[in-house]
Amino acid sequence: MEKAKMILIEYRKQFNDYANQPYYSSVNNLLYNYNKYLKDSGQNESNIDEISQDILLSFLKEIDNLLENPNDDKFGIIDLANLVSALRKDIFFVKSTALVYSKSMEKRYTEYFSEENDHFKRLKEIQETIHKRLDKLNVKNL
16 A cells, blocks of 8 residues: 555645546545555454455556556556555465365364264264263272
8 A cells, every 4th residue: 555655645746636647546545445444444453355356456447448458657657556466366366265264164063072083982982982871980999
């Protein structure tokens, strides 16, 4: 987002009517929406889909015309778009990895720790048998 801030500063330096310049509002909305999301989420659990889809993808769609006409980019907005695209890819990778990991953990729990697991049930039976036999032992006779 630092790149977005720098682009907005360049617009303000070069144009008195910067707010009316092409793509200024797109970059400004990206920065505003991102900061608003951070402020609103506070200590709450974050929603990476909201960041990726609602904030980042919206920005990329808004500047789609610029990507088709790169000569119109005077302030490095295409570089910002590349950073945003890379961030979306990273978000997708993290989300995918987390889903695979959580499914793996769920499978391991079911296989080894769940009380419905056959091995766990058998272990409980063995434990109960051991306790019953120990209870039957007369420690005084040993």
